[in-house]
Amino acid sequence: MEKKIRNRVIIIAVAIIVCLMGIICYPRNEQETFGFPTNWQRLKENVRDRIRLGLDLKGGTHLVLQVQVNDAVNITVDLAQERLQDELRSHGIPATVEKKTENSRTYLLLSNVLQEKSGDLQTLVSEQFPDWDLARRAGDPNAREISLKTSAAGNIRNQALEQSKNTIRNRIDQLGVTEPTIADYGRGDYELVVQLPGVDDPTRVKDIIQSTAMLTLKIVREGPFPSREAALASHGGVLPPDSELLPGRRESGSDNAGGEAWYVLDRIAAVTGRDLRDAQPRPDENGRPSVNFSLTRDGAARFGRVTGANIGKQLAIILDNRVVSAPVIQGQISDNGRITGSFTPQQAADLALVLRSGALPASIKYLQEMTVGPSLGADSIRHGVIASIVGLLAVMAFMLFYYRGSGINANLALFLNLLILVAALAYFGAVLTLPGIAGVILTVGMGVDSNVLIFERIREELRLGKTVWAAVAGGFDHAFHTIIDTHVTTVASALILFTFGTGPIRGFAVTLTIGLIANLFTSVFVSRVIFDYVLTRREKGEALSI
Amino acid sequence: MEFFHEPKIDWMGKKWYFIGLTLVLLVAGMASIAIRRGLTYGIDFRGGTLVYVKFTRQPDLDAIRGQLRKENLGEATIQRYGPVASNEVMIGLDLQATTSTDALDAGKRAIASALAGLSGASPEGRVDFNNASPQSVAEHLVVADPLQRASKGSEEAMRAYRELAEAVVNFRNGPPRSGLLGDLSELKAVPGVTPAVLEALGKDFYLSSYAVRNTEIVGPKVGTDLRRQAVYVTLAGLGAMLVYIWFRFELIYGVAAVIATFHDVLITLGIFSLLNKEISLTVIAALLTLVGYSMNDTIVVFDRIRENVHLNKRESFFDLVNRSINQTLSRTILTSGLTFLAVLSLYLFGGEVIHGFALTLVIGVIIGTYSSIAIASPILVFFYERAGKNRIGARPRALERETAGARR
Numbered sequence: 045m046e047k048k049i050r051n052r053v054i055i056i057a058v059a060i061i062v063c064l065m066g067i068i069c070y071p072r073n074e075q076e077t078f079g080f081p082t083n084w085q086r087l088k089e090n091v092r093d094r095i096r097l098g099l100d101l102k103g104g105t106h107l108v109l110q111v112q113v114n115d116a117v118n119i120t121v122d123l124a125q126e127r128l129q130d131e132l133r134s135h136g137i138p139a140t141v142e143k144k145t146e147n148s149r150t151y152l153l154l155s156n157v158l159q160e161k162s163g164d165l166q167t168l169v170s171e172q173f174p175d176w177d178l179a180r181r182a183g184d185p186n187a188r189e190i191s192l193k194t195s196a197a198g199n200i201r202n203q204a205l206e207q208s209k210n211t212i213r214n215r216i217d218q219l220g221v222t223e224p225t226i227a228d229y230g231r232g233d234y235e236l237v238v239q240l241p242g243v244d245d246p247t248r249v250k251d252i253i254q255s256t257a258m259l260t261l262k263i264v265r266e267g268p269f270p271s272r273e274a275a276l277a278s279h280g281g282v283l284p285p286d287s288e289l290l291p292g293r294r295e296s297g298s299d300n301a302g303g304e305a306w307y308v309l310d311r312i313a314a315v316t317g318r319d320l321r322d323a324q325p326r327p328d329e330n331g332r333p334s335v336n337f338s339l340t341r342d343g344a345a346r347f348g349r350v351t352g353a354n355i356g357k358q359l360a361i362i363l364d365n366r367v368v369s370a371p372v373i374q375g376q377i378s379d380n381g382r383i384t385g386s387f388t389p390q391q392a393a394d395l396a397l398v399l400r401s402g403a404l405p406a407s408i409k410y411l412q413e414m415t416v417g418p419s420l421g422a423d424s425i426r427h428g429v430i431a432s433i434v435g436l437l438a439v440m441a442f443m444l445f446y447y448r449g450s451g452i453n454a455n456l457a458l459f460l461n462l463l464i465l466v467a468a469l470a471y472f473g474a475v476l477t478l479p480g481i482a483g484v485i486l487t488v489g490m491g492v493d494s495n496v497l498i499f500e501r502i503r504e505e506l507r508l509g510k511t512v513w514a515a516v517a518g519g520f521d522h523a524f525h526t527i528i529d530t531h532v533t534t535v536a537s538a539l540i541l542f543t544f545g546t547g548p549i550r551g552f553a554v555t556l557t558i559g560l561i562a563n564l565f566t567s568v569f570v571s572r573v574i575f576d577y578v579l580t581r582r583e584k585g586e587a588l589s590i
Numbered sequence: 591m592e593f594f595h596e597p598k599i600d601w602m603g604k605k606w607y608f609i610g611l612t613l614v615l616l617v618a619g620m621a622s623i624a625i626r627r628g629l630t631y632g633i634d635f636r637g638g639t640l641v642y643v644k645f646t647r648q649p650d651l652d653a654i655r656g657q658l659r660k661e662n663l664g665e666a667t668i669q670r671y672g673p674v675a676s677n678e679v680m681i682g683l684d685l686q687a688t689t690s691t692d693a694l695d696a697g698k699r700a701i702a703s704a705l706a707g708l709s710g711a712s713p714e715g716r717v718d719f720n721n722a723s724p725q726s727v728a729e730h731l732v733v734a735d736p737l738q739r740a741s742k743g744s745e746e747a748m749r750a751y752r753e754l755a756e757a758v759v760n761f762r763n764g765p766p767r768s769g770l771l772g773d774l775s776e777l778k779a780v781p782g783v784t785p786a787v788l789e790a791l792g793k794d795f796y797l798s799s800y801a802v803r804n805t806e807i808v809g810p811k812v813g814t815d816l817r818r819q820a821v822y823v824t825l826a827g828l829g830a831m832l833v834y835i836w837f838r839f840e841l842i843y844g845v846a847a848v849i850a851t852f853h854d855v856l857i858t859l860g861i862f863s864l865l866n867k868e869i870s871l872t873v874i875a876a877l878l879t880l881v882g883y884s885m886n887d888t889i890v891v892f893d894r895i896r897e898n899v900h901l902n903k904r905e906s907f908f909d910l911v912n913r914s915i916n917q918t919l920s921r922t923i924l925t926s927g928l929t930f931l932a933v934l935s936l937y938l939f940g941g942e943v944i945h946g947f948a949l950t951l952v953i954g955v956i957i958g959t960y961s962s963i964a965i966a967s968p969i970l971v972f973f974y975e976r977a978g979k980n981r982i983g984a985r986p987r988a989l990e991r992e993t994a995g996a997r998r
Contacts, residue, residue: 100943108812231815244723247695410694413807419762419769420642420803420943426765427941435935439928446591446924478944479872485936486879486951489929490886493921496928497890500921503592526893529838530886536834537827537882541875544823549875556879 049580052573059565060460063467067091070471094470098477100548101425103418104241107250108411111234114148115406116204117197121150124173128152128190131172137161139188151191153181204405205234212238212253214401219249235411244417248394254408256364257398259317261381263350264358264370268294268305275306286311292360292367293386307367309360314350319343323399325392326382333392334384337399344379352376363395428481435485436462439492447499449589453574454495457566461491464562465555474558477551487559490534494567497523499590512588516575524568535560593923597916601963602908602971608964612853619860626863632870632946633806635820637685637813639697642804642942643705645677646770649800654681657707661700672942676768678803685810694807705800719795720762720770721802727791728755734790754782758791769801804943820874827878828852831885839892842973847888850966854884854957861953867946876950883929883951884958887922888966894918895970907974911967926959 068090069080081087099106121143129141138161139154157165165188169178175196181187192200209226216224221240229235243249265287269275275289276282283289292305323337339347351359351373358370361383368385387395440458444451465487469476502519510518535557542553579588623629633640643649651668658666658681667682683697717726731751739747761780763769774792777783828848835844855877862869894914902910915922933955937948 110811231819242724245726250695409809411809411812413694413698413805415805417763417769417801417803418759419644419764419767419801422763423765423768424941424943427939427944431936431939431941434939435932438931438935442928442931448591478941479875479947482936482940482944482947485932486929489932490883490925492928493886493925496921496924500918500924504917507596522897526890529889529893532834533831533885533889534882536830537878537885540823540827540830541878544819544878549871552875552879 049573049576052569053577056460056570056573060463063463066467066470067094067463070094095466096469096473096475097421097425098475098480098548098551099239099241099414100416100478101421101428101476102241103244103416103421104239105243105246105249106412106414106416107238107240107246107253108229108413109236109238109253110409110411111205111208111236111404112407112409113201113204113234114150116200117192118150119405120192120200121152124176124190125152128173131168135164135168137164137168139165149191151189154188154190155184155186157186157188159185201234205236207402207405208408209236211402211404212236215252215398216240216249218397218401219252221249242418244415246413246415248390250410250413252394252398254410255394255398256404256407257317257395257401258364258403259320259399260313260362261315261347262309262311262313262360262362263354264360265308265310267307267309267358268292268370269308270306271304272306275308279308283308290360290362290365290367292370305367307358307360307370309362309367313362314359315339315343315347317399317403319346320399323396325389325396328382328384332384333387333389334382335387335392335396335399336380336382338380339378347381348376348378351378424478428478432481432485432488436488439488443492443495447590449578450499450575453571453578454492454499454567456574457495457571458488458492460570461487461559461562461566464566465559468558468562469555474554475551476555477548479548480551480555483552483555483559486556487563491559491563491567493530494523494527494563495571497526498567498571502588502590506588506590512582513579516572516579516588520568520572527564527568531560531564592920594916594920597919599916599919600912601915602912602968605964605968605971608960608968612857612961612965615857616853616860619857619863622860622863626866629859629863630866630868631813631817632868632873633682634808634871635813635817635869637808637810639683639695639701640804640806641681641698641701641802642671643679643681644768644770644801644803645679646772646799648674648677649679651679653708654679654704657704658683658700660707661704663697663700666701678942685808685813694809698805698807702802705802706798708800716794716796718798719774719791720798720800722759722795724752724755724759727759727795728752730794731755731787731790734794736784736786736790738786754787757782769803771797773797816871820871824855824874824878824881827881831881835885835889835892839896842970843892843896846966846969846973847885847892849969850888850961851881851884851958853965854880854954854961857957858950858953862950867949870946872944872947873950876947876954880950880954880958883954884961887926887958888962890921891915891918891962891967892970895967908971911971915963915967922959922962926955930955 068087081090125141125143132139132141137157139157142153142155144151144153154165166178169176169190173190175193176190177193179189179191181189213224213226216226216238221243223241225237225239227237229237238253240246240249265284266278267275269278272289272291287308288311289306289308292307294303294305319339319342321338321340321343323335325333326336328334355373355375357373359373360367360370361381362368363383368383371384383395436458440451440455443454443458447454462484465484468474498519501523502515505515505518505522506512538553538556538560542550542557582588651670654668655666658668663683665684667680667684669680670678671680672678681701683701717730719727728748728751731754732748735747737747737750737754739750757780758777761767761777762771767776771777774788774795774797777788777791828851831851832844832848835847858877858880859869862873867873891914894917895911898905898910898914898917905913930952933948933951936944937952940948
């Protein structure tokens with residue numbers, strides 16, 4: 045018996061050492077070395093570094109946003125429409141192509157298709173547009189519908205989500221937020237959750253994340269006009285083919301500065317944001333904030349060609365479908381340019397940042413925003429710690445009072461239970477939230493249940509007149525089934541909570557689950573070893589203190 | 591010591607009283623929910639804006655309301671929370687037709703401008719220190735350069751100012767100030783703050799009478815989705831438990847335990863309505879925890895019933911259930927008492943953020959314990975009495991196999 049106890053004590057000692065290591069010196073990442081704390085200060089720092097606090101405790105901003113992935117699908121349909129028109133022309137298939145949207149389904153409608161060209165059209169679509177389906181339109185023998193295949197549309201949506209995630213991550217990284225999280229929200233529907241620790245005024249970050257930063261440079265055909273109507277009127281109400289009309293603002297220095305300005309532009313862009321190599325905020329020659337950009341090789345070649353052919357014309361710099369400025373092209377420009385407008389230095393810096401990080405493939409809608417000020421976080425930690433300590437002391441005092449000597453046993457087990465819980469949080473890098481602290485407190489209350497079950501059973505066995513050894517063995521055996529059943533149901537509800545909840549609530553589910561699993565070890569195994577140890581040291585005939 | 595020495599209470603004989611009490615609680619709760627036209631949901635389910643603000647003095651709620659009215663965003667709910675001396679107020683704005691997803695933070699901006707209006711005109715060009723972030727403090731310090739760093743604008747000087755800014759902001763946030771300074775000169779206590787630094791701060795900053803501590807904005811979509819999801823998840827949880835208990839015990843045990851647990855959820859929701867408390871996301875989390883706890887408690891009693899069924903084949907089921915409850919009574923009272931102590935401590939000391947959560951558990955621990963004895967056990971007795979299986983010898987074979995397995 046002595047030897048068996050020794051082996052089990054070794055297991056417990058190893059568990060304690062492993063736990064302590066996790067809390068005070070286990071390296072958190074590959075760069076870190078195994079640093080054993082040599083002084084009190086270092087020890088405190090190590091512990092603080094290893095327990096990752098949730099946003100609700102350290103303060104910060106939590107955003108839920110939805111990527112409007114249908115924007116990306118729309119863009120694809122637009123591009124396909126242009127390409128289809130070109131292809132139809134070059135294959136000599138006369139038809140008119142219109143973009144239609146019905147019940148959130150977007151497709152291209154071909155009308156006036158000649159019957160004898162039907163086969164050619166079929167071949168064209170299957171060869172040149174493999175991601176598209178061609179179907180007859182009900183009720184009109186000369187019309188066809190061309191729509192994106194479901195799988196292709198799904199791919200475009202998923203790509204838009206992934207690309208948005210990367211772009212947002214780039215932007216946040218450049219803002220210098222420490223340890224941000226950008227992840228799927230987990231409900232489908234193309235939603236992302238963005239967590240920004242330490243950011244307590246999210247206005248600027250939100251604007252930066254949200255700006256689509258769709259940059260295009262287009263040649264101005266005519267303008268500026270004072271209003272949309274005026275621009276249309278000069279063309280008899282219909283825009284010329286391959287052109288488009290976009291609004292902007294009168295530049296300062298001209299008459300009517302700051303008023304509306306409408307431009308008729310080439311529909312095809314000379315250069316887009318994709319051709320950017322870099323963008324930096326720099327003051328222009330008048331000291332006004334502006335953004336300098338440089339282009340990739342391909343972009344520069346194209347830009348040089350277009351500007352060379354259009355000297356004397358205006359070049360519109362368009363950001364998110366608004367003309368920010370339209371300088372006159374003085375000579376051929378190839379690899380760099382400047383965006384001026386009425387920016388503040390901050391706006392210029394932010395614009396440079398979003399241009400550098402790439403455009404968002406789709407716009408973004410915010411669904412939820414939560415900001416926890418750091419003072420509240422600090423208060424929450426203090427409250428949580430006080431509540432835990434008071435709860436723990438109350439439970440421990442009661443166990444001592446009610447079970448005397450065996451109360452010490454239960455309290456040691458409880459203490460070890462909490463130690464394992466904290467160590468597991470450190471090892472897994474789990475996040476401790478305020479509800480997580482509540483989970484710790486609840487673990488104290490529910491964890492001690494196992495001990496109560498066992499002790500009450502031992503008392504019953506003693507009342508039946510069994511020897512102390514038999515009573516302890518019987519108590520543990522009988523209570524074990526109950527403990528398993530109760531733990532399974534509670535852990536199951538905690539796991540369901542984990543899949544349902546987000547952020548803070550997940551933290552609760554995590555601590556409760558770890559706490560209860562650790563409890564199986566401490567209340568059944570550790571408690572038993574302590575009993576066996578006490579019993580072997582006991583004088584013959586001496587009663588068990590329970 | 592012992593609270594109960596072999597109690598012999600006739601629990602099942604009192605089952606009609608229990609059922610009466612349950613019905614009273616249920617009817618009262620449901621009536622309250624009906625009168626209030628449904629449960630009162632928190633911002634996270636309803637959608638809207640919630641801002642927690644701390645003031646230096648006792649705030650005048652009517653003045654805040656008056657300022658908010660000027661913003662034309664509908665009627666705001668304004669209430670104090672926490673201890674009176676903490677001067678804390680919660681301002682809520684419901685989701686408006688105008689507060690669509692396009693301008694999610696319209697409500698927040700309205701509240702901010704109302705608060706600014708309340709504390710009077712801000713000194714020209716200066717920034718409110720009580721609501722400033724460390725970044726903004728650092729930016730101002732770098733420009734003012736009160737430490738006269740030789741290498742102005744260098745990486746090293748920037749870092750020094752960033753650290754200083756963090757130190758003063760942490761000082762402001764720490765207890766007992768909790769985010770509010772009454773006077774900038776209080777910052778003298780921060781190491782590294784020289785008179786020159788104080789002077790520089792005084793030039794760029796002023797102190798308003800409030801600090802925004804927490805902001806929650808929830809769009810309309812999230813709220814409705816969450817409510818539906820919360821119901822599904824609770825039902826899924828109960829379903830999983832039913833299957834587990836069916837597998838470990840027998841179907842009727844599972845049914846009884848699930849009815850008892852569902853009863854706990856309904857009664858807790860009813861009490862929340864009676865107390866006029868809001869159902870928030872954390873309350874739902876606590877309800878799910880309560881599902882686990884109540885199951886846990888019921889299973890302890892059922893386990894003992896199962897064991898006794900195997901040991902004693904001659905006793906009536908009625909007496910056997912009574913005896914099982916009495917045998918586990920000591921443990922039931924102890925565990926519930928200790929868990930109650932733990933969650934009570936959470937309720938009393940855990941702070942405002944977690945109040946609803948702790949309250950749910952405080953109520954839930956009591957109801958969950960009660961239902962194991964008063965609801966789950968009588969259901970078993972009803973079932974066996976109706977099925978004419980009152981004599982234990984006639985109990986189903988599945989149960990016998992299970993208990994035999996458990997004993998091995």
